[in-house]
Amino acid sequence: MYDSGNIPKGAFLLPLTLFLIVLILPLLRNFMQPSPNTYATTHLETNETKECNIFSGNWVPHPKQPYYTNQTCPFILDQLNCIKNGRPDRDFLKLRWKPHDCELPLFDATQFLELVRGKSMAFVGDSMGRNQLESLLCLLNTVAHPEDITAKHTSYDDIFFRWWFVADYNFTVTTLWSPFLVKFNDSDPSGRAYYSATKLYLDEADEAWSSKIKNFDYVVFSTGQWFFRPLTFYEKGQVVGCQKCQNSTELNFYGYKKAFQTAFRTLRNVEGFKGVAFLVSHSPEHFENGAWNEGGSCNRTKPFSLEERGVYESGDIVEALHEIQVEEFNAAREKGLRFGLIDITDAMAMRADGHPSRFKPGNKKVNDCVHWCLPGAVDTWNEFLLYLMKFEVEKHNNMLTTPKGVFLLPLTLLVIVLLLPLFKNLIQPSFEIHTSGLETKETRICNIFSGNWTPYPEEPYYSNETCPFRTDKQNCFMHGRPDRDFLRWRWKPRECELPLFDASHFLRLVRGKSMAFVGDSIGRNQAESLLCLINNVMKSVEADPKASSFYRATKLYLDEADKAWTSKIENFDFLIFSTGQWFFRPMMFYENGEFVGCQRCEKNMTELNLYGYRRAFRTAFRTVRDLNAFKGLTFLVTHSPEHFENGLWNEGGTCNRTKPFKMEERGAYRNGDILETLKEIQVEEFDVAEKEATKKGFALWFDRYI
Structure with a gap:
């Protein structure tokens, strides 16, 4: 016989609730939808910023000339000026990144400068950030000349900190050298002492950037190459680990992860910082036939295909570094940081042809398979940057512009007010469930782990005499412990009651089932407690693995x-x-x-x-x-x-x-x-x-x- 007494009281409200949901969804959609005129005040075309994964794609032929040449751009370091240094091929300049599902717009220097008019940008990190900055300077130079104003901020002899100013747009851009993002102490400040262990203070951000970025509008983080060195890790002033120590050549990613955690936490906590941050993901190197100091080279003239990318020898390391960066990026963004990810890793992993290789000044026996030729593939990073900046502006303007659905807000709120009590009744579980024979009133939602220990005068569930399953090590009374007060406490959650353990109830729940405690002696400790608790109802069998x-x-x-x-x-x-x-x-x-x-x-x-x-x-x-x-x-x-x-x-x-x-x-x-x-x-x-x-x-x- 159908028993209507067991039907939850909210079930009768289901048709009405569903009807109201059907009414409210279009209203909410209209309310949330941005106005098509959002960009009327910015004069920037942003249709191309519709949602698309611009980082998933392939390199395709692009016969047009690059944005600039080594003759038209005065900002290219000799180390990256591959054409000047004798590189004979030009095919590496005739490729462009093509996302699978959309088009990546060409870099528009005028559009970029309009976006940053009256603003400032800092590139924080190692020489990869400087590589991208030099590309950006070359791109902007096609419209307005950036003036070197380093002397106003530091010495021209300081190659690690440089400042430029585009007067026509009142735009300032700088590079802040910080290869680890956290405080470090190297025996050679120039970083050339590769084999000596660098001390990394993983819980202290590097003041080289943290003391300067408060008033910047954009901060671009780009680092990773220096984490392949011998490192000693410190936290709270104490050694906590090391990398490439004791004849080990392998990497320890702990320091890499902690450095990004500390950097992003510091940025989030900088008082007064209201800017937007971008993280450039790890840029792969492409040494073949040996490491950089073992005769390794990068002589390819064409990019890897997708299939070749899959067997790239450093792929696992690159994936691990990329995974750590993305994890920490997501964690920082969830905590409120305005953050964008410039995910260049997959795209650049294919560009084994894009490095200076042996076409550089200095020691020709040591190839540069880390940095990128200018012009070249690194210009794509700034296409990504501009795309994300436009997307960020669009999102920000959507928040400031009145949406067309705002006039429906009063009606929408009224429907929500009507809907919530009904929906609450619908989803609230009945506390009179009898089909399993188990009382479930006490299982309603409550944080049972937040509370305090309170006095409890009742006897414990069992004693050392009534339970045969405890190991001697945990049998405190057998070994003479005199006090009993530690047994007279019970955990009390702040907002509810934690039910007493009911052995019969527990055994009914697990009837015909099995349970495994996996772990160390703490798990065994809990399992022995459970055996003692259910021993009042049913006898069990004991097991005791040992370790020392x-x-x-x-x-x-x-x-x-x-x-x-x-x-x-x-x-x-x-x-x-x-x-x-x-x-x-x-x-x-x-x-x-x-x-x-x-x-x-x-x-x-x-x-x-x-x-x-x-x-x-x-x-x-x-x-x-x-x-x-x-x-x-x-x-x-x-x-x-x-x-x-x-x-x-x-x-x-x-x-x-x-x-x-x-x-x-x-x-x-x-x-x-x-x-x-x-x-x-x-x-x-x-x-x-x-x-x-x-x-x-x-x-x-x-x-x-x-």
Whole structure:
């Protein structure tokens, strides 16, 4: 018999709700749609800025002459003046980037200068940024001559900081040399001491740019080449890791990622900065038959095809660097920074023909396969820049111009006011569900992880005498702990009640199912607690794997999930990840079978390198996502803190407190920063995995973090 008593009360509102949605969507669309006259005040044609991925495409023949020549532009450095230095071929000048789905407009110097009239622009980074700036100066020089005004700001002898001014448009442009974006200390300030380790202070932005960009309207970040050197990483004044140290030749991307994090955070926090930032993604080098100092060369006269691009020997490194940049770019933009991405990586990866190669002054035995000939492929970067600047102006003007749908706003708001209560009733779950025999009133949405510990006089769920599953190590009473106050506390969320554990309820939920705790002894700790809790209802069987040896350096293969769990979990219904404590040990990191970095691998190096921690979680979650047969739910238990005081575990450290920290004391806990960082990494990687699973149609695979 049909039981109307179990139908949610909001269900009767469904037809009316759907009807109102049908009414409101056209109104909202009209309200959100920009006015076609948005650009009436700018006199700039912007039809070409309609949505299109201009960075996905190919290089196609373009028989027309380049925008300028080495004879018409006075701003080309000798190092990049390939024609002057004897390059005989010209085919590299007869190519143009063609996006797959649209046209990339030619660079219009007049249009660019109108956009930047009365404004300023800074190129921040290494010589790749200077390469793009020199291209821009040559492009603008076809309309108005940029005057070198370096003497007003610094010495002409300072080759790393230059300033130009276009008087007719009151436009200032500069290059601010900062190869790492963060503070660094090199034994040779010129950067020519390639083999000595440079000190990078990853949590301090380089004042060479951070102290100067407050009043700039546009800031273009472009760097990456210097991160291939030997580096020593510092945070809070302490060594936290290194790259190409102890005879290792592999890269450690931790410093690269942290440098961009610090730079973007600094830009976001610069008081008074109201400008727009652009990130130019990593520019690939093209050495073949050896590295730059091993006779490597780049003698190609045609670009790679898409197929050849796929087997490019540095492709994996380029992809990893690009991925890090895009991740940090997206994170910064989500936090409110006005930010555009000039994604040149794929386009320039094909242009192995575009470098100075041996056609440069100085040592002919060392080829330049890093920088780009002028004129040449790098001019495309400024076509991208102008395209994005127009798009940014269009977006900004749309916000300032009254949309044609604004007159519908009162009616739209009225419908929303009517709709929301009905929709709320529709989606609010009934709290009288009886079909499963489980009370679910207490499961309504609430942040159960935000709260405090409160006194609770009741007895614990079990005792050391009633539960046979605890290892002796966790049996505090058996070993003589005298106090009992630590048992008389209970977690109280701020905005709701956390239900008591109901063993029968739990067992009904998991009837006919399976659960795996994957991780270290913290996961086993939780599993033993669970066994004790359900032991009041049903007996279970115990398991106890062991591990030891803290001081040996453990080899971690960061791109390979541990078969100890991956080979067993496809048919489990619940998967609970809980690990972290072992990542404090000495570690050697491997990827693709090659050594890529280490942690606590040098004498007196005691700080953590969190690169391995992040990559381990990323590999684990990716592995779960890619398991063909796994259809269960995944939970992540965030990092469980230790509480050693007056020393570490092996230095006489203790934890003799008999009461929990208060909120004020918690803030001063000495490991708080480390804990926050570890948790942040876990949650970030979990969220990424959840989004990727959603894209693949497996939205429920990654359900919650605990």
